[in-house]
Amino acid sequence: MSTTIRIFSGIQPTGVKHLGNYIGAIRQYVASQDDGHPFICIVDLHSITVAHDPAELRESTLSVAALLFAAGLDPERSTVFVQSHVSAHPEAAWLLGSVTSFGELRRMTQFKEKADQQEFVSAGLFTYPVLQAADILLYQTDVVPIGEDQRQHVELTRDVAERFNARYGETFRLPRAVFPEVGARIMDLQEPERKMSTTGGTAQGTLLVLDPPEAIRKKLRSAVTDSGRDIVRSPDKAGITNLIEIMSVATDKEPEAIESRYDGEGYGTFKQEVGEAVVSLLEPVQRRYEELRSDEAELRRLIALGAENARAASAPTLEAMYERMGVAKP
Numbered sequence: 001m002s003t004t005i006r007i008f009s010g011i012q013p014t015g016v017k018h019l020g021n022y023i024g025a026i027r028q029y030v031a032s033q034d035d036g037h038p039f040i041c042i043v044d045l046h047s048i049t050v051a052h053d054p055a056e057l058r059e060s061t062l063s064v065a066a067l068l069f070a071a072g073l074d075p076e077r078s079t080v081f082v083q084s085h086v087s088a089h090p091e092a093a094w095l096l097g098s099v100t101s102f103g104e105l106r107r108m109t110q111f112k113e114k115a116d117q118q119e120f121v122s123a124g125l126f127t128y129p130v131l132q133a134a135d136i137l138l139y140q141t142d143v144v145p146i147g148e149d150q151r152q153h154v155e156l157t158r159d160v161a162e163r164f165n166a167r168y169g170e171t172f173r174l175p176r177a178v179f180p181e182v183g184a185r186i187m188d189l190q191e192p193e194r195k196m197s198t199t200g201g202t203a204q205g206t207l208l209v210l211d212p213p214e215a216i217r218k219k220l221r222s223a224v225t226d227s228g229r230d231i232v233r234s235p236d237k238a239g240i241t242n243l244i245e246i247m248s249v250a251t252d253k254e255p256e257a258i259e260s261r262y263d264g265e266g267y268g269t270f271k272q273e274v275g276e277a278v279v280s281l282l283e284p285v286q287r288r289y290e291e292l293r294s295d296e297a298e299l300r301r302l303i304a305l306g307a308e309n310a311r312a313a314s315a316p317t318l319e320a321m322y323e324r325m326g327v328a329k330p
C-alpha cells in the first residue's frame with residue numbers, strides 16, 4: 001500500500017449545504033489535497049434513513065457533487081464519489097454490524113437528537129454509524145476531516161476497527177478525526193446556542209452556500225447578538241463569537257486579529273463587514289457551481305470517474321474482511 005496519507009470524509013446530499021458545512025468540512029477537504037489523497041463521499045445511503053423525497057435526493061446528489069468540485073476539489077488530486085455507486089459500502093456495513101454492539105449505538109447523541117425529530121424512527125437511522133464506520137474503514141483511512149458534531153461517530157469507528165482487528169486479525173488502519181482550528185462548530189445566526197443545521201436550524205439563521213449575495217448580507221445583518229458592545233469571543237457572547245469565527249475564516253485572519261481590528265467599532269458595522277467578507281468568500285464557489293451545473297455531461301463524467309477509483313480503492317479491504325470473517329466467496 002502506498003504511504004500517501006489517506007483522507008476520507010462524507011457529506012450528505014440532503015438540503016442545501018450551509019456555511020457550517022462549508023467552513024467545518026468542505027474547506028478542510030480542499031485543503032487536505034495538499035497533505036494526501038482525499039476520498040470524499042456523497043453519502044446518499046445515509047440520507048435515506050430519514051423521510052426524504054426521491055426526486056429531490058437525485059437532484060441534490062448532483063448538486064452536492066457540483067458544489068464539491070466548485071469549492072476546489074480537483075478530480076486529479078482527490079476522489080469525489082457517490083456512496084451508492086460503490087456496493088462495498090453497504091456490504092462492509094453489514095459485516096461490521098456484527099462487531100458493533102447495540103449498547104454502543106444506543107449511546108450515539110446524533111441518533112437520540114434525530115430520533116426525536118422523526119415520526120418514524122427507522123432501523124437505518126439507528127445503524128447509520130455502522131455504515132459510516134464502513135465508509136471510513138474501507139479506504140484504510142488515516143485522517144477524517146469533520147465538524148465537531150461527528151466526533152462521537154469517529155470514536156465509534158475506531159472502537160469497531162480495533163475490535164475487528166483483535167477478533168479477526170489486523171485488517172484496518174485506525175482513523176483519526178481532525179477538526180478545523182476555527183469553525184468546527186458554526187452556530188445558527190438566529191439562535192447561536194445551537195449549531196447551524198439543515199434539519200434543526202432556523203431559516204434566517206442558516207446561511208446557505210448558494211444564497212444570493214443580498215440574502216447573505218441580510219442574514220448576517222440580522223444575526224442575533226447580545227446587548228453589549230465589545231467584539232470579543234466569550235462564552236456569554238455566542239452570537240458575536242460565532243461572527244468572529246466566520247470573519248476569521250472568510251478573511252483568513254486569526255480571531256485575535258479580528259478582535260483588535262474591530263475594537264471600539266459597533267456591532268452594526270461589524271455585521272455588515274462580515275456580510276461583505278462572506279459574499280466574497282462564496283462568490284467564486286457560486287460562479288464555478290453555475291458553470292458545472294450547465295454542463296451536466298461533464299459533471300456525470302467526473303462522478304463516474306470517482307466511482308471507478310473508489311471501487312478499486314475499497315475492493316481489497318472488503319475482500320480481506322470477508323476472508324477473515326470466514327465468509328466464503330465464490
Ligand code: AQP
Nearest residue numbers: 012020021024025146147184185186195196197198199
Ligand atoms: N454547524 C456546523 N459547523 C461546522 N461543521 C458542520 N458540519 C455540519 N454542521 C456543521 C459538518 O459538515 C459535514 C457534512 O455534514 P452532513 O452533510 O453530513 O450533514 P450533517 O452532519 O447531518 O449536518 P447538517 O447539514 O447540519 O444536518 P443535520 O444537522 O440536519 O443533520 C460534517 O463533517 C459535519 O461535521
